Amino acid sequence: MPRVGLEVRAVSATKRVTPGLGHPPTGEVTKLVDVSVCIGCKACEAACKEWNDLPPNPDRPFTGSYQTLPDLDYNFWQLIKFNEVERDGRLVWALTKFQCMHCEDPGCLRACPAPGAIVQYANGIVDFVQENCIGCQFCVTGCPFDVPRISPTTGKVYKCTLCSDRVAVGLEPACVKACPTNAISFGTRPKMLAEAGERVQRLKADGYPNAAVYNPPGVGGTHVIYVVPFGNEPELYGLPKNPRVTFVNLWKGPLKWLGNTVLFGGILGAVLHYFRFGPREVNGRGTEASHQERVQ
Amino acid sequence: MEQRRERDGVVLRYTMGERVVHWVVALSFLYLLLTGLALFYPPFYWLAGLLGGGPVIRYWHPIVGLVFFGALVVMLLLWARDMRLERYDREWLRHMVDYAAGREEVVPPSGRFNAGQKFLFYLQFLAGILLLLSGVVLWFPLSFGRLVREASFVVHDLAAIAAMGALILHIYMGVFVIRGSWEAITRGTVSRRWAEAHHGLWLRQLRAAGSRSHE
Numbered sequence: 001m002p003r004v005g006l007e008v009r010a011v012s013a014t015k016r017v018t019p020g021l022g023h024p025p026t027g028e029v030t031k032l033v034d035v036s037v038c039i040g041c042k043a044c045e046a047a048c049k050e051w052n053d054l055p056p057n058p059d060r061p062f063t064g065s066y067q068t069l070p071d072l073d074y075n076f077w078q079l080i081k082f083n084e085v086e087r088d089g090r091l092v093w094a095l096t097k098f099q100c101m102h103c104e105d106p107g108c109l110r111a112c113p114a115p116g117a118i119v120q121y122a123n124g125i126v127d128f129v130q131e132n133c134i135g136c137q138f139c140v141t142g143c144p145f146d147v148p149r150i151s152p153t154t155g156k157v158y159k160c161t162l163c164s165d166r167v168a169v170g171l172e173p174a175c176v177k178a179c180p181t182n183a184i185s186f187g188t189r190p191k192m193l194a195e196a197g198e199r200v201q202r203l204k205a206d207g208y209p210n211a212a213v214y215n216p217p218g219v220g221g222t223h224v225i226y227v228v229p230f231g232n233e234p235e236l237y238g239l240p241k242n243p244r245v246t247f248v249n250l251w252k253g254p255l256k257w258l259g260n261t262v263l264f265g266g267i268l269g270a271v272l273h274y275f276r277f278g279p280r281e282v283n284g285r286g287t288e289a290s291h292q293e294r295v296q
Numbered sequence: 297m298e299q300r301r302e303r304d305g306v307v308l309r310y311t312m313g314e315r316v317v318h319w320v321v322a323l324s325f326l327y328l329l330l331t332g333l334a335l336f337y338p339p340f341y342w343l344a345g346l347l348g349g350g351p352v353i354r355y356w357h358p359i360v361g362l363v364f365f366g367a368l369v370v371m372l373l374l375w376a377r378d379m380r381l382e383r384y385d386r387e388w389l390r391h392m393v394d395y396a397a398g399r400e401e402v403v404p405p406s407g408r409f410n411a412g413q414k415f416l417f418y419l420q421f422l423a424g425i426l427l428l429l430s431g432v433v434l435w436f437p438l439s440f441g442r443l444v445r446e447a448s449f450v451v452h453d454l455a456a457i458a459a460m461g462a463l464i465l466h467i468y469m470g471v472f473v474i475r476g477s478w479e480a481i482t483r484g485t486v487s488r489r490w491a492e493a494h495h496g497l498w499l500r501q502l503r504a505a506g507s508r509s510h511e
């Protein structure tokens with residue numbers, strides 16, 4: 001079967017989904033990032049660029065930080081965020097591998113107006129199909145994590161694919177393969193969630209009572225999850241506390257129906273009004289007009 | 297101000313310039329509405345195919361939006377005086393039901409535009425401002441904060457829905473109900489009887505101005 005690992009679950013701007021593909025034999029996949037053992041070597045950044053054939057960013061601004069770039073870009077899909085803060089009188093160097101979170105309820109896909117431009121595979125990976133992308137960047141606003149970026153040359157939006165092409169043929173994502181400290185692991189969802197739980201327990205035993213798994217429920221959970229020592233402060237790692245997809249719901253719900261009502265109700269109202277009251281003719285025929293003139 | 301001519305029972309209602317501006321506003325708005333519907337709501341996405349495809353309409357929608365707003369501003373400048381709300385507009389509004397039911401003979405006479413047209417214009421202009429402001433955010437989302445972006449989506453949609461409703465009413469009244477309006481906005485002229493029936497005060501003002509200029 002040519003599409004193992006790429007079974008489709010949801011497609012942007014489309015009610016129905018390609019039929020007959022069912023669930024992948026592997027079930028849902030998840031990438032686990034344990035920031036407590038990340039050493040900030042950026043091997044994952046390099047591996048991502050290499051595997052995905054992304055050109056370097058030569059004119060990158062120097063910000064005085066170890067961070068490669070200030071933010072993600074259309075050709076820079078994952079980034080180690082270097083954040084220095086103090087906690088309990090000690091330096092905490094929060095290194096966070098940041099990329100698309102592959103939400104279970106993806107705001108980008110819901111906001112996307114172009115049929116087939118965003119696809120959610122049955123294994124949980126959310127992928128952009130540039131061929132169908134129209135460059136509207138609704139996904140940029142729909143994404144609660146601020147991940148998608150538009151390319152000024154192609155006018156299309158790009159982001160981490162979770163190496164869907166590698167996963168489809170049974171390989172782990174490039175960043176996972178490159179990580180020298182096992183800060184990144186990849187596997188089936190139940191296994192990764194169990195692994196994350198174990199790591200959190202170890203951190204708690206090591207003196208991080210607030211250690212937690214970051215798997216935000218506001219977006220239905222994510223297929224990239226984190227183990228974070230300061231679980232009560234996800235902002236420390238550049239992760240939003242409670243990401244949600246609120247405005248897209250407003251837009252695709254009440255606003256859609258308001259628009260429908262005004263459009264079709266307005267047309268229907270006009271037709272009925274015309275049937276009942278008809279047009280208003282004051283010009284009459286030419287003779288009538290001249291008659292009016294004489295009366296005056 | 298150009299003197300409006302009235303000759304052989306024919307009155308000039310819209311000058312060439314006013315007609316051109318109206319149609320720039322009208323056609324650009326029509327394009328914005330059709331492409332906007334395609335972007336707003338996937339069941340209308342076929343309109344995108346009709347108009348050159350998704351990337352094409354995404355490219356032109358904001359640019360045509362600027363044209364629309366620019367023409368709308370020119371329109372406001374052209375008609376600012378005629379769009380001022382007057383005392384008799386209150387009377388007209390009291391008879392709105394009569395007007396809607398076609399009993400125009402009991403509706404007090406109106407100026408160049410009746411109160412309904414004035415409010416429709418202001419509604420469109422307000423919607424135009426909101427669409428422009430929120431549209432710039434949607435155009436360059438990465439230059440704005442999350443809250444501004446999300447609010448802009450809601451504002452853009454609400455303003456567009458209001459403008460669409462107003463447009464349906466406007467087209468219905470102008471094309472189907474008030475016979476003679478189409479000629480007025482395309483060829484520029486109406487009959488004297490038309491002016492008397494729909495905009496009595498305007499005709500009187502024209503005549504007063506005309507006789508003054510003849511003195």
